[in-house]
Amino acid sequence: RQDTLKIQTQRAFLDVYLADGSNIRLYIQTSDTAERILQVTLCEAGLSREFIKYFSLFFFQDCDDKALSVVKKVAEFELPYVSLQSMRELHCKLGIRKCYMDPSLNTLLMDCRTSLNLLHRQTIQEVKRNWVKPTDEQMQELEFLQKCKQIKEMQFYGMYSLMFDPFICDYPEESCSAEIHVGNDEISCCITLPTNQIKEVSFKINRLRIWQVSFL
Numbered sequence: 554r555q556d557t558l559k560i561q562t563q564r565a566f567l568d569v570y571l572a573d574g575s576n577i578r579l580y581i582q583t584s585d586t587a588e589r590i591l592q593v594t595l596c597e598a599g600l601s602r603e604f605i606k607y608f609s610l611f612f613f614q615d616c617d618d619k620a621l622s623v624v625k626k627v628a629e630f631e632l633p634y635v636s637l638q639s640m641r642e643l644h645c646k647l648g649i650r651k652c653y654m655d656p657s658l659n660t661l662l663m664d665c666r667t668s669l670n671l672l673h674r675q676t677i678q679e680v681k682r683n684w685v686k687p688t689d690e691q692m693q694e695l696e697f698l699q700k701c702k703q704i705k706e707m708q709f710y711g712m713y714s715l716m717f718d719p720f721i722c723d724y725p726e727e728s729c730s731a732e733i734h735v736g737n738d739e740i741s742c743c744i745t746l747p748t749n750q751i752k753e754v755s756f757k758i759n760r761l762r763i764w765q766v767s768f769l
Contacts, residue, residue, distance in 0.1 A: 563582070567633065579593055579594060587629050600665065607653055609650065614646075624645055720733075742754045
């Protein structure tokens with residue numbers, strides 16, 4: 554990819570964004586892999602090396618309506634700086650999110666102050682962006698926990714790992730609008746039928762064979 558785009562290996566600045574919109578600026582080699590950049594970023598943030606494997610780099614896109622769209626997860630061997638240059642027209646950003654779908658792992662990461670802080674920021678943003686949809690009662694409790702700075706208790710509301718952009722599907726019938734959440738070892742679909750009825754369906758995830766994004 555670097556040779557194709559005729560990008561020479563050189564030093565450059567690269568911004569890596571956290572869930573709350575803040576960023577860590579790195580001085581990198583343009584040939585640095587995602588694995589290397591992830592390690593440097595999280596070490597810079599103060600995260601213990603044993604917890605790095607629970608986070609990944611993602612490409613995000615800020616939409617006109619201030620919504621955040623996940624473009625793709627960055628492969629470990631990928632060159633983020635080069636990929637960003639090739640996606641310049643999409644105005645993408647490089648960001649860090651947790652990469653596991655089992656919410657029970659949240660408890661493990663709470664032993665590290667930095668990982669707890671990263672989870673806390675992500676939980677707040679997921680609620681603000683409506684990626685997590687708590688009931689009114691849960692929302693009141695969340696606001697109370699945030700006000701009292703009970704960070705550990707808030708993490709259990711971060712059930713989902715990712716939410717994808719709305720799309721049109723043919724299940725359970727043609728031309729249905731759908732939203733998909735991935736997390737807690739399942740794919741949860743909120744489907745709007747042509748009659749405007751809402752149907753919620755969940756599929757258990759046994760394994761992931763491939764992560765693929767196609768541009769039309």
